[in-house]
Amino acid sequence: MIDDTTHSAELSAELFAGLIAQLDDRTFRADITSREAFAAMQQLIVLRNMLDHYAATLTGEFDRLKMTAPQGRSVRQLLITMGIALAVAGRLVRVGTTTGIDGLRTHTVDGAISLDHADAIVLGLGHIKSRAGEPVTPEQRRDHTRALVSQALSGMSPAEIGKHARQLGNLLADDTGGAPAAEDRSLNSVTLATTSDGRLDVRADLDVSVGEKLCTTIESLSAPTPRPDGSHDPRTVRQRQADALETLLEAAARGLADDTVSTTSRYDVLLTLNAEQPDRSALQHMGPVTDQLATTLTCDAQLTVAILDDEQAPLQLGRRKRLFTNAQRKAFILRDECCVKCGAPASRTQSHHLKHWADGGPTDVDNGCLLCTSCHHDVHDRGWDVVMGFDRHPWLIPPATVDPKRRPQPAYNRRTLHLDDAA
Numbered sequence: 001m002i003d004d005t006t007h008s009a010e011l012s013a014e015l016f017a018g019l020i021a022q023l024d025d026r027t028f029r030a031d032i033t034s035r036e037a038f039a040a041m042q043q044l045i046v047l048r049n050m051l052d053h054y055a056a057t058l059t060g061e062f063d064r065l066k067m068t069a070p071q072g073r074s075v076r077q078l079l080i081t082m083g084i085a086l087a088v089a090g091r092l093v094r095v096g097t098t099t100g101i102d103g104l105r106t107h108t109v110d111g112a113i114s115l116d117h118a119d120a121i122v123l124g125l126g127h128i129k130s131r132a133g134e135p136v137t138p139e140q141r142r143d144h145t146r147a148l149v150s151q152a153l154s155g156m157s158p159a160e161i162g163k164h165a166r167q168l169g170n171l172l173a174d175d176t177g178g179a180p181a182a183e184d185r186s187l188n189s190v191t192l193a194t195t196s197d198g199r200l201d202v203r204a205d206l207d208v209s210v211g212e213k214l215c216t217t218i219e220s221l222s223a224p225t226p227r228p229d230g231s232h233d234p235r236t237v238r239q240r241q242a243d244a245l246e247t248l249l250e251a252a253a254r255g256l257a258d259d260t261v262s263t264t265s266r267y268d269v270l271l272t273l274n275a276e277q278p279d280r281s282a283l284q285h286m287g288p289v290t291d292q293l294a295t296t297l298t299c300d301a302q303l304t305v306a307i308l309d310d311e312q313a314p315l316q317l318g319r320r321k322r323l324f325t326n327a328q329r330k331a332f333i334l335r336d337e338c339c340v341k342c343g344a345p346a347s348r349t350q351s352h353h354l355k356h357w358a359d360g361g362p363t364d365v366d367n368g369c370l371l372c373t374s375c376h377h378d379v380h381d382r383g384w385d386v387v388m389g390f391d392r393h394p395w396l397i398p399p400a401t402v403d404p405k406r407r408p409q410p411a412y413n414r415r416t417l418h419l420d421d422a423a
């Protein structure tokens, strides 16, 4: 409730307007000492925490008054339209609408605990509750609140409070017959976050069952493959695992797409190309990509390409002409058996156009071959070429950095004779 019995003055827009008028357009003294600056900052932090406490309380009022019900919006959406950042709006809603945490309110109202810390405590209590095998008693909840509040008051970060809540949750699960953490699916989460340099940071927290499937699959797809000259796979374990993840996604898209009859599937990656400006290609989720990457991507099957004109209107959507058919892919598997460069199994390969379709390369068997995802990038990005030999088998031409004379090498499944000669 907004009424605060410990203060005589009521909170209102007028009171806040008065505060704003007092603080408006002030500056710190030019000769402020470090001691004064530090003391001012200490008071400001308390003030800020108090204001956040009131903002959370008001958010709770928004919810209680059902202010957003007529528009069918959530309180969080309302806060965002009022100019509050998405993450902060989420915290205000969580802290403001969670009731019955008296042990926390005492410390947010006097500004000792920040909104970020209060949110970590609310999330932590929810986590602990979800781990219990039987309903949490009011005494247990009070104990847990006290434990997390004292963490916040002793200077622990929100992340450390979250970690402590996990420990308390494990203890409670042990005591009440809840699932051990390793087998509790309710804790599972995957976070996908774009980094400042346009990459994707993937974090997963998984129970043993999903974890086992992931480990088994990544392990089976990330075995090192020796290079044509017999030397070791130059990729690090982590690079091989990342390649394996891509292979897994390709295989999943292919498997899921098989069930659909349409020429485009909702599992397809969507790439838009600008007809006038080829350097303005973009992926639906990850944003702009170079011309070079767009070429590699459009070589592969599991992708829908939308070609846009300058007004961003689609000129053509689909993949019928661009892609090899299932029958053509079977012909590749008969002829090449595996990745023509490294010998990775056919199930882990993409179909590469020797002459790219955008350069007028036909989509027929003599213009394609099998390459695994890693070797496919070697061909598009690192100077390897694939050409069709007179024997109607693909041949690889290494870049000058690998072989200064750029001597053609046969496809992997035709290399046995060559290697026996060397022996």
Ligand SMILES: [Zn+2]
Pocket (backbone or CB within 6 Å): 339, 340, 341, 342, 343, 344, 371, 372, 373, 374, 375, 376
């Ligand atoms: Zn390969």
Ligand SMILES: [Zn+2]
Pocket (backbone or CB within 6 Å): 296, 299, 300, 351, 352, 353, 376, 379, 380
């Ligand atoms: Zn290709």
